[in-house]
Amino acid sequence: xxxxxxxxxxMAAYQLPELLAAAAALAMLRIWGASGAPGRKLAVAGxxxxxxxxxxxxxxxxxxxxxxxRASEDGMGVAGTGMALVSAMGMLLxxxxxxxxxLLGWGAAKAMAGYRALDAGTP
Numbered sequence: 001x002x003x004x005x006x007x008x009x010x011m012a013a014y015q016l017p018e019l020l021a022a023a024a025a026l027a028m029l030r031i032w033g034a035s036g037a038p039g040r041k042l043a044v045a046g047x048x049x050x051x052x053x054x055x056x057x058x059x060x061x062x063x064x065x066x067x068x069x070r071a072s073e074d075g076m077g078v079a080g081t082g083m084a085l086v087s088a089m090g091m092l093l094x095x096x097x098x099x100x101x102x103l104l105g106w107g108a109a110k111a112m113a114g115y116r117a118l119d120a121g122t123p
Contacts, residue, residue, distance in 0.1 A: 012061075015054055018050070019051065026044065026047045038114035040111065045103050046100045046103030047104055048100070050100035053100060054097065060093065064082075064083070067082040067086065
């Protein structure tokens with residue numbers, strides 16, 4: 001059981017940087033982003049997608065760790081199918097995280113374009 005807890009903490013540590021970065025992005029958008037700013041909704045949506053994908057990836061990692069420990073005790077019968085499911089979920093969550101990053105970038109680009117338009121209109 002000690003090895004299981006250590007593995008769970010290791011999996012959480014692997015997800016921590018992405019979780020912190022997404023949470024920090026949301027906090028910055030909440031504090032410094034004006035509510036009607038161009039691109040803000042896209043950026044918030046992107047950060048939320050990244051945060052959700054990271055949390056789900058943490059859940060998948062817990063499931064993977066449980067599968068490995070269960071397979072080491074019971075044999076490899078169900079673990080092969082479970083590991084294939086873990087692999088597919090990991091790939092889908094990576095795609096979701098990439099889509100969130102694209103939304104975040106799109107929102108930032110719209111915000112910069114709006115700022116440039118405001119700056120160009122100022123004498």
